[in-house]
Amino acid sequence: MxxxxxxxxxxxxxxxxxxxxxxxxxxxxxxxxxxxxxxxxxxxxxxxxxxxxxxxxxxxxxxxxxxxxxxxxxxxxxxxxxxxxxxxxxxxxRGDKMTGQVCILGSFNMDIVSKVARFPHGGESIMATSNTLCPGGKGANQALAASFADANVHFACKVGDDQFGQLAYEHLSSSNIDSLTLYKSATQPTGSAVIFVSEQNGENMIAIDSGANKTVTEDEVARLEPHLKQAGILLVQLENNIDATINAIMLAKALGVKVILNPAPYSDGILPYLHQVDIVTPNETEASLLSGIQVCDLNSARQAAEVIASHGVNTVLITLGSKGSLLYENNKFSHIPALPALAVDTTGAGDAFNGALSAAIAKGKNIHQAAVYATAFASLAVEREGASNMPSHQSVLQRLSQH
Known part of the structure; x- marks a missing residue:
C-alpha cells in the first residue's frame, strides 16, 4: 500500500x-x-x-x-x-482573540439519576419512580451550556479506558461543542455520579466518584495552550485535581485570558490562588465556605462577597437560587433577580448559569449583562429534565423579552 x-x-x-x-x-x-x-x-x-x-x-x-x-x-x-x-x-x-471563544477544562461523569417522590431518611430504602443513565459532570454540562448559548467552545476533560469513556467520546463529539480534547487514564475509571431528584420540588442530592477527572497531568494542561491563545475566557471548576486547575488558571493568566472560576465542589486549596481569578461564581454553600460567613439572604451574601473579594479576586457573583444572584464589582453591589420558572430538575442549574455567563462575556457583554442572560438561561434549564438538557440561545432571548 x-x-x-x-x-x-x-x-x-x-x-x-x-x-x-x-x-x-x-x-x-x-x-x-x-x-x-x-x-x-x-x-x-x-x-x-x-x-x-x-x-x-x-x-x-x-x-x-x-x-x-x-x-x-x-x-x-x-x-x-x-x-x-x-x-x-x-x-x-499576535494578540487577537476569537470573538465568543470559551475554553473549558473540566469534568465528565456518567450520571445515574434516580427520581424519587421525596429524599430518603437515614437508613431508609425507598422506591424510585425512574432511573436514568446520562452524561454529566460540571465541566461537560458547562461546555454544553456555553455552546447552546451561542459561544465557540473548546472542552478538555479526562476519562477512563472503559465503556463510560467511550460513551463520553460519542456524546461530546456529537454535541454542539466545537472542539474537544479527551485525555484517557490507564489506571482510573471514568467519573460517575449518583443523583437523587425529588419530585416534590426538583431539588437534588449528589454523590460523585471523580475517577479519571482527578488525574489530569501538568503536561495535559500545557497542551491546552493553543486553544487558550484563541479564547477570550477560561472556565474552570473544582471537580478535577486542584493542581491541574491551578496550572490551567496560571497558564491562562500568562496568556492574558480572563479566568472564571466556579468553585464547586468547594476545596480550600483554591483560596491562595483566588487573586489569579477574574470572576468567581460560588453558590450560597460555596460562598459560606469561602468566606466563613453563613449565607442565607442578601445581607449575608453581601458580607460574604466582601470577604471573598479581599482575597484579591476582581469580581464576585454569588448565585442564590430563587433569590437570584448578587454581583460585587468595584466595591459596588448589584442584585439580579431570578426569573419565574416551573422547576422540573435543578441538577444542572448552576452549570447552565456558568456556561451561559462565560459565553455572554466571551461575546462582549459586561458582567451585569452576562449575569442577566445567564439567569434567563438557567431559568429555562431547570424546566427541563437532565443536567445536560440545555435551552437554545433564541429561547433565552425570548424569555428575556418577556421579562
Whole structure:
C-alpha cells in the first residue's frame, strides 16, 4: 500500500477509535513499527494527530467528521481546513482573540439519576419512580451550556479506558461543542455520579466518584495552550485535581485570558490562588465556605462577597437560587433577580448559569449583562429534565423579552 493511502487509512482508524498504538497499526498493515512511526510523525507534523509514547490520537475530530461522513477521507481537504485554522492561530498569536471563544477544562461523569417522590431518611430504602443513565459532570454540562448559548467552545476533560469513556467520546463529539480534547487514564475509571431528584420540588442530592477527572497531568494542561491563545475566557471548576486547575488558571493568566472560576465542589486549596481569578461564581454553600460567613439572604451574601473579594479576586457573583444572584464589582453591589420558572430538575442549574455567563462575556457583554442572560438561561434549564438538557440561545432571548 502506498504511503499516502496508508495514512488515509490510519486517519480513518483513528477517527473510529480515537487513539491506537504503534503495535496495533503495525500488525494491521503487516509492516514494521518503524514505518508506522514515520507515518505518525508525518501526520503529526501536518497537525492531524497527536503523538504520545507508543501510539497516537486523533486531533480536530469535528473537522475530520465533516470529511468522513460520506466515507471520503481526503487528506488534502483535511489539511486545507487545518491550514485555514493555522492562519487563525497565527493571527491570535499576535494578540487577537476569537470573538465568543470559551475554553473549558473540566469534568465528565456518567450520571445515574434516580427520581424519587421525596429524599430518603437515614437508613431508609425507598422506591424510585425512574432511573436514568446520562452524561454529566460540571465541566461537560458547562461546555454544553456555553455552546447552546451561542459561544465557540473548546472542552478538555479526562476519562477512563472503559465503556463510560467511550460513551463520553460519542456524546461530546456529537454535541454542539466545537472542539474537544479527551485525555484517557490507564489506571482510573471514568467519573460517575449518583443523583437523587425529588419530585416534590426538583431539588437534588449528589454523590460523585471523580475517577479519571482527578488525574489530569501538568503536561495535559500545557497542551491546552493553543486553544487558550484563541479564547477570550477560561472556565474552570473544582471537580478535577486542584493542581491541574491551578496550572490551567496560571497558564491562562500568562496568556492574558480572563479566568472564571466556579468553585464547586468547594476545596480550600483554591483560596491562595483566588487573586489569579477574574470572576468567581460560588453558590450560597460555596460562598459560606469561602468566606466563613453563613449565607442565607442578601445581607449575608453581601458580607460574604466582601470577604471573598479581599482575597484579591476582581469580581464576585454569588448565585442564590430563587433569590437570584448578587454581583460585587468595584466595591459596588448589584442584585439580579431570578426569573419565574416551573422547576422540573435543578441538577444542572448552576452549570447552565456558568456556561451561559462565560459565553455572554466571551461575546462582549459586561458582567451585569452576562449575569442577566445567564439567569434567563438557567431559568429555562431547570424546566427541563437532565443536567445536560440545555435551552437554545433564541429561547433565552425570548424569555428575556418577556421579562
Amino acid at each position: 502506498f504511503r499516502e493511502k496508508r495514512q488515509e487509512v490510519i486517519l480513518g482508524l483513528l477517527d473510529k477509535n480515537e487513539s491506537l498504538s504503534v503495535n496495533y497499526l503495525a500488525r494491521f498493515f503487516f509492516i514494521s513499527k518503524e514505518t508506522i512511526r514515520k507515518d505518525l510523525s508525518e501526520l503529526a507534523e501536518k497537525g492531524v494527530i497527536q503523538r504520545y509514547h507508543g501510539g497516537a490520537r486523533i486531533l480536530r475530530r469535528v473537522l475530520l467528521s465533516e470529511i468522513s461522513k460520506a466515507n471520503q477521507l481526503n487528506i488534502e481537504a483535511l489539511l486545507k481546513k487545518i491550514n485555514s485554522q493555522k492562519a487563525i492561530n497565527q493571527k491570535t498569536a
